[in-house]
Amino acid sequence: MLRPTPLTEGWTLRHPDGAGGALPAGVPGCVHTDLLAAGLIPDPFLGRNEAEVEWVGRREWTYERDLPAATGQAAPAGPAERTDLVFDGLDTVAEVLLDGRVLGRVRNMHRSHRFDVTGLSGRLAVRFASAYTEAEAVRETLGERPGAYPEPYQYIRKMACSFGWDWGPTLVTAGIWRPVRLEHWSTARIARVRPLVTVEGRTGLVELSVDVERTRVEAPPADGVPPADGVPLTDEARLTVEARVGGVTARAEVDGTRGTVRLRVPDVELWWPRGYGGQPLYDVELTLLRGTAGLDGWRRRIGFRTVALDTSADARGTGFTLVVNGERLFARGVNWIPDDVFPSRMTPGRYRRRLGQAADAGVDLVRVWGGGIYESEDFYDACDALGLLVWQDFPFACAAYPEEQPLRGEVAAEARENVVRLMPHPSLVLWNGNNENLWGFRDWDWERPLAGESWGEGYYLGLLPRVVAETDPTRPYTAGSPWSGSWLHHPNDPAHGTHHSWEVWNRADYAEYRADVPRFVAEFGWQAPPAHATLRRALPGEELAPDSPGMLHHQKAEDGNGKLARGLERHFPSPGGDFDRWHYLTQLNQARAVAAGIEHWRSHWPVCAGTVVWQLNDCWPVTSWSAIDGDGREKPLYHELRRLYADRLLTVQERDGRLVVAAVNQAAGEWTGTLTLRRMSVEGAVLGRAEVPLSAGRRSVALIGVPAELAPAGPKEFLVADAGVRAGADPGASADAGASDLGPGPRALRFTAPDRDIPYVTPEFDVALAPGGVGVGVTVTARTLVRDLLLQADRLDPAARADRGLVTLLPGERVTIGVRGWETPDAHAARRALYCVEPR
Incomplete structure (x- = not known):
């Protein structure tokens, strides 16, 4: 059998001029992490250190180690006819040399x-050129292409956001970023396996197309006389491939270098996205045989399911609905960026934690954004297990990409390799050609400066769909995001295909999300700073202010602070110079903004078939659109997503000038019960009340009219809609009547004015501590209306986490917030860490 020898130890790193000598190098890793480990550069995530390490990305670097003598005939565990040196990933432009002899040259981070x-x-030496040097040379040869950022990321097949983004630092990496090993083999090895997995009724169909590489060896001639020219004869040994799935075994012969084995697996269990069913996975074992002797093996886990993308036209435009196992889905999604600007630091545990956070928030779709990477197997394995659908962008983002050589060949090779690599994963349901480039060509003034030069259209509408159709016909492909399906419509037309909604963040109030009903919202979002403890760690010793030097450095968006300020001004009194108040309000405003969009769009299912929030995560500590900050702490938006993406959601909307309660039911069963409506004053008085029947079918939305007499009349009044209120609890009761726990069912609130115009009473509440099952319970009992109460647990202890975010309490209601990681519980400290909306 093929035998690998890992080459992870014994590497050194040096600059070619020899300055500083050789450093120990981590493999997998990169130059920045090695220099950090050696104490030669400051942590670029802290303060303004990013600028101090800019030089690293502009140097050449060499990794070296001895190649073991155990190659060829001296391979471990017996002789081998062939030994290969295999790099799973080199970042990015490098020569590979052995004793000064060039083995090969590479120029693509996304390939092995x-x-x-x-x-x-x-x-053995791997000599890395600066990515800048390569990109600038290609630009000089092929000519300028427009892009959203000045760095030359579109001229090199490398993670684009290494060059900085509006949420990320400019840290241009180099290094052996994925594993490297020797592979020893004889006769033949498995070069590629392309698994096509489908379902026919209850029968799972598996077709494994296998490519085989053979060695060339001395084969004894039939007449015993060696050939006159001494050229070795090719060993055309008879080979077979044998596969096992779900107790079924099948075998096929290899015809030269290719073989196809097919299996029919009866009574398979279907793989479903989370919330729709289970995620059963089946082991696939493939063996390459010569006679009865095993030469090589391939093992993966697969899931049986069908996936389709419904883009049919209707009276509202062109749809964009994912269909899994025949079930039409409203996709509850998040956009994923690389979780670390140094992706070699990602571990299976970290992937599982971050994606587990997504699943716990009700997310069922993760879009791998096109300015990053094709993620590691650990990412997709976690999504398979958690039931998270994966939308995979090809790595093209926010720029015109040249289509000439040397880039075209690299793009074709990387696409074919990664499509095949990721095919086993049932979580992967959609290939997408690019991020915003078709839109950019139309709207970002690219066409005039391009003057007919290539810009990527041939990739998105030609090369990539051909690769997917030929290689992975079991999954749909879409040319880009946003994309209306053809040039007959504007690429970002909300009535057709996918839509990116950025006018709201850039120029308008988030109430404008309600102005249209896109068919699928693939990007939208609102900024907020990271958690307080994250800021304290990232900006040590700084007196925090929205415009303090470190805060501005960790705000990469164009006019980001201006947009934050204008967003606050529309809703809240100015926090003045109170940073803590500003911090709370900007985080609250982020959650409010995203809620305005998701509630509106979910209420319009099935016309709108999905929302993908920009963004789930961060790659360093920064003010951004994320729900989870760069230190892994959850912002209030994260907890709000748990409400917004729950199977059952209540929201008050307008239809034809009247208020309705939309009961959004994405659960498998019917939602029936009683909807309790209350018109209340900000002082806590119940001004009107009604109970109406609630009935929403499975995977549907029911609209329930609000009686005219319960519609709030002016800024002093608001509407409360409750489903599943605990028996006997009266959210409108006064505090003196005895506190009741916040009801367990969904609740919707409707205020008619911005907070700055609402005459709130001064919030009053009591705080008590109680031991919980795990951690400490902080119980808050409201004596007045307490709007958007938030416990910032990281202010209690940097390691502390709260189990819920924003909550509005009516007079007489109480809530218990669970806190983990708080070693010294104290009720006074808990009160100081509680924030809520206050009167102007």
Whole structure:
């Protein structure tokens, strides 16, 4: 069998001029992490250190180690005819040398590379050029192409956001970023397996197309006389492939270098996205055989399911609805960026934690954004297990990309390799050609400066769909996001296909989300700073202010602070110079903004078939659109997503000038019960009340009219809609009547004016501590209306986490917030960490 020898130890890193000598190098890793480990650069995530390490990305660097003598005939566990040196990922432009002899040259971070080193040993070196040098040389050859940012990321096949983004630092990496090993083999090895997995009724169909690489060896001639020219004969040994899935075994012969084995697996259990069913996975074992001897093996886990994308036209435009196992879905999504600007630091545990946070928030779709990478197997394995659908962008984002060589060949090779690599994963349901480039060509003044030069259209509408159709016909492909389906419509037309809603954040109030009903909202979002403890760690010693030097450095968006300020002014009295108040209000405003969009769009299912929030995560500590900050702490938006993406959601909306309660039921069963409506004053008085029947079918939305007499009349009044209020609880009762726990069912609130115009009473509440099952319970009992109460647990202890975010309490209601990681519980400290909306 093929035998691997990992090459993770013994590497050194040096600059070619020899200055500073050789440093220990981590593999997988990158130059920045090695320099950090050696104490030679400051942490670029802290303060304004990013600028102090800019030089690293503009240097050449060399990794070296001895190649073991155990190659060829001296391979471990017996002789081997062939030894390959295999790199799973080199970032990005490099020469691979052995004792000064060039084995090969590479220029693509997104590909693996293999070199024949049979019988060789000596000093192995990987000499990295600066990514800037390569990109600028390609730009000089092919000419300028427009982009959203000045850095030359579109001229090199590298993670684009290494060059900085409006949420990320400019840290241009180099290094052996994925594993490297020697592979020893004889006769033949499995070069590629392309698994096509489908379902026919209850029968799972698996087709494994196998590509085989053979060695060339001395084969004894039939007449015993060696050939006159001494050329070795090719060993055309008879090979077979054998596969096992779900107790079914099948075998097929290899015809030269290819073989196809097909299996029919009866009575399979379907793989479903979370919330729709289970996620059963089946082991696939494939063995390459010569006679009865195993030469190589391939093992993966698959899931049986069908996936389709319904883009049919209707009276409202062109749809964009994912259909899994015949079930039409409203996608509850988030956009994923690389979770670390140094992706070699990502571990299986970290992927599982971050994606677990997404699943716990009700997310069922994760879009891997096109300015990053094709993620590691650990990412997709976690999504398979958690039931998270994956929308995978090809790595093109926010720029015109040249289509000439040397880029075109690299794009074709990387696409074919990664499509095949990711095909086993049932979570992967959609291939997408690019992020915003079709839109950019139309709206960002690209066409005139391009003057007919290539810009990527040939990739998105030609090369990539051909690769997907030929390689992975089991999954749909879409040319871009946003994309209306053809040039007959504007690429970002909300009535057709996918839509990115950025006018609201950039120029308008978030109430404008309600102005239209896109068919699928693939990007929208609102900024907020990270958690307080994250800021304290990232900006040590700084007196925090919205415009303090470190805060401005960790705000990468164009006019980001201006947009935050204008967003606050529309809703809240100015926090003045109170940073803590500003911090709370901007985080609250982020949650309010995203809620305005999701509630509106979910209430219009099935016309709107999905929302994908920008963004789930961060790659460093920064003010951004994320729900989870760069230190992994959850913002209030994260907890709000748990409400917004729950199977059952109540929201008060307008239809034809009248208020309705939309009961959004994405659960498998019917939602029936009683809807309790209350018209209340901000002083806590119940001004009107009604109970109406609630009935919403499975996977549907029911609209329930609000009686005219219960509609709030002016800024002093608001509407409360409750489903499933605990028996006997009266959210409108006064505090003196005895406190009641906040009802367990969904609730919707409707205020008719911005907070700055609402005459709130001064909030009054009591705080008590109680031991919980895990951690401490902070119980808050409201004596007045307490709007958007938030416990900032990280102010109690940097390690502390709260189990819920924003909550509005009516007079007489109480809520218990669970806190983990708080070693010294104290009721006074808890009160100081509680924030809520206050009167102007």
